[in-house]
Amino acid sequence: MKDGVNGVALAVFIFFFLAVTVMGFLAARWRKAENEHSLDEWGLGGRSFGTWVTWFLLGGDLYTAYTFVAVPAAIYAAGAAGFFAVPYTILVYPLIFTFLPRLWSVSHKHGYVTTSDFVRGRFGSKGLSLAVAVTGILATMPYIALQLVGIQAVLDVMGVGGGENTNWFVKDLPLLIAFGVLAAYTYSSGLRAPALIAFVKDTLIYIVIAVAIIYIPIKLGGFDDIFAKAGEAFSQTNPATGKPRGALTPAEPGQWTYATLALGSALALFMYPHSITATLSSRSRDVIRRNTTILPLYSLMLGLLALLGFMAIAAGVKVTNGQLAIPQLFEDMFPSWFAGVAFAAIGIGALVPAAIMSIAAANLFTRNIYKDFIKPDATPKEETRVSKLVSLLVKVGALVFVLTMDKTVAINFQLLGGIWILQTFPALVGGLFTRWFHRWALLAGWAVGMLYGTFAAYGVASPTQKHFGGSAKEIPGIGEIGYIGLTAFVLNVVVTVVLTFVLKAAKAPDGVDETKPSDYTADAGDPGVAVELPPATAGTAH
Numbered sequence: 001m002k003d004g005v006n007g008v009a010l011a012v013f014i015f016f017f018l019a020v021t022v023m024g025f026l027a028a029r030w031r032k033a034e035n036e037h038s039l040d041e042w043g044l045g046g047r048s049f050g051t052w053v054t055w056f057l058l059g060g061d062l063y064t065a066y067t068f069v070a071v072p073a074a075i076y077a078a079g080a081a082g083f084f085a086v087p088y089t090i091l092v093y094p095l096i097f098t099f100l101p102r103l104w105s106v107s108h109k110h111g112y113v114t115t116s117d118f119v120r121g122r123f124g125s126k127g128l129s130l131a132v133a134v135t136g137i138l139a140t141m142p143y144i145a146l147q148l149v150g151i152q153a154v155l156d157v158m159g160v161g162g163g164e165n166t167n168w169f170v171k172d173l174p175l176l177i178a179f180g181v182l183a184a185y186t187y188s189s190g191l192r193a194p195a196l197i198a199f200v201k202d203t204l205i206y207i208v209i210a211v212a213i214i215y216i217p218i219k220l221g222g223f224d225d226i227f228a229k230a231g232e233a234f235s236q237t238n239p240a241t242g243k244p245r246g247a248l249t250p251a252e253p254g255q256w257t258y259a260t261l262a263l264g265s266a267l268a269l270f271m272y273p274h275s276i277t278a279t280l281s282s283r284s285r286d287v288i289r290r291n292t293t294i295l296p297l298y299s300l301m302l303g304l305l306a307l308l309g310f311m312a313i314a315a316g317v318k319v320t321n322g323q324l325a326i327p328q329l330f331e332d333m334f335p336s337w338f339a340g341v342a343f344a345a346i347g348i349g350a351l352v353p354a355a356i357m358s359i360a361a362a363n364l365f366t367r368n369i370y371k372d373f374i375k376p377d378a379t380p381k382e383e384t385r386v387s388k389l390v391s392l393l394v395k396v397g398a399l400v401f402v403l404t405m406d407k408t409v410a411i412n413f414q415l416l417g418g419i420w421i422l423q424t425f426p427a428l429v430g431g432l433f434t435r436w437f438h439r440w441a442l443l444a445g446w447a448v449g450m451l452y453g454t455f456a457a458y459g460v461a462s463p464t465q466k467h468f469g470g471s472a473k474e475i476p477g478i479g480e481i482g483y484i485g486l487t488a489f490v491l492n493v494v495v496t497v498v499l500t501f502v503l504k505a506a507k508a509p510d511g512v513d514e515t516k517p518s519d520y521t522a523d524a525g526d527p528g529v530a531v532e533l534p535p536a537t538a539g540t541a542h
Helices: 007-029 039-047 051-062 065-078 080-110 115-123 126-158 168-189 192-220 223-235 252-269 273-280 285-294 297-306 308-314 322-333 336-374 380-404 407-422 425-433 439-458 484-505 517-521
Strands: 472-474 481-483
Touching: 007 126, 007 168, 007 192, 007 336, 039 273, 039 336, 039 380, 051 192, 051 273, 051 285, 051 336, 065 080, 065 126, 065 297, 065 308, 065 322, 065 336, 080 115, 080 252, 080 273, 080 285, 080 297, 080 425, 080 517, 115 126, 115 336, 115 425, 126 168, 126 273, 126 322, 126 336, 126 380, 126 407, 126 425, 126 439, 168 192, 168 336, 168 380, 192 223, 192 297, 192 308, 192 322, 192 336, 223 308, 252 407, 252 472, 252 481, 252 484, 273 336, 297 308, 308 322, 322 336, 336 380, 407 439, 407 484, 425 439, 425 484, 439 484, 472 484, 481 484
Parallel strands: none
Antiparallel strands: 472 481
8 A cells, every 4th residue: 555645646536526516516406396395306306317317327326336345355355256246236137127117107106205105005004114114224324334435445545534543533534524515415406416426427437447457457467367366366275264265266165155145135136225216216117127228237347347356366455454455456556647537436436326325215214204103294395304304314324333333344234234125025026016915924024034134144253253244144944055135035925925824814904005007007198197196195296
């Protein structure tokens, strides 16, 4: 790591940061709403985004700074096992093609802003809706924290904030400034801000990866040398485990882990509230269908991005924190000015998803906790005000998390978040295709999945941690090591199906379904769409 501050890289970073800050505030005037005091406008951008805006917004939402840092860092640390992110992003798009257009249609028809709105309307259960909302908020909070960790990693490599002995306020001041700017323009512009900034973020990331995948291998002697050096490094024994550090290809004992982690992650990705928020902001179901066909371009980018982990090994990058490996690779290999561009791509890549995530969590609280349980007669203006305030509180919570806790804690909670959010799949995706599941059975299945997943993850140790040391454990009855979230999901589904049979046989009261079959294929131009609202969502139509 170079001594002192990299002034040129910092200047370039600040230039791009100021540019997107201005864009964030100007976004309030972009597609200016007729009625700004509406959650549809502030939290969903007026449900008006077309194919390309939605594509950039979803890409900025799903491919975050943490992705940019953590995927190659996983390759750097363990080798091929870190590539699980590539197949899971390939699996996810055919999957969402089957259900996202249905969710968009029924949400547009009834004015739903969150997945919990849909679950409440479909199953007539505020309890189940509350479970989905709380899970979404819990899963999102550490995800936001990790975006701030990504910014902090870039600042550390640039030498900003001083050394370990520097006063905490001075050391963390750059992160506090970045947080303040993020909070201000999100509060002011809502979803329009990250939608506009996503154009800059994705353009920078594509440029950086295109240059890195050509320029760095040339400097390192080509991919043959890169893979040879990586293979040699992975063959070395890890003192902490007594086993080889990693492998260029997944070893047979790890194949179950690899496959279940890829499948479970694919099922979970579009259960996250921020994924759905970006989806519901589009103007038609055809926009969603088109996006599921062009979003795989990001998977190509992710595959190339993952190779940076091998390059960091070949370049001799030595870091105690694996999250610093790729920023340090850029610092070492690129001219200072282009390192600044790369750091800006990571930094802006943190701001976009953090903004969307905080908006999504705020919408869940406002619609499915505040309005459903605290103030049912809240006006659209009051809903918007509460969401704005909660979005600030969510970001403050994430900032406190980052500044006061060890970074591994944030990573552990993010791993838990993936396990938790997967347990909402039966209620959300199942509900989009059938009303057969009983609401109480879905709630019981969710509870079993959450409890099993949490306790199983608690029992996983690593060389550095006694608890929450990973997300894989032996699958009961099979004996192979697999992803805890997928095992919990299977238990969830089994409990839901069995209890549905029991409750239906006992003629237990079922909730009222406020949707009808035609709602799931309705488009924006169809008669009655976004007009026929249930009492719980009245006043939110745009």
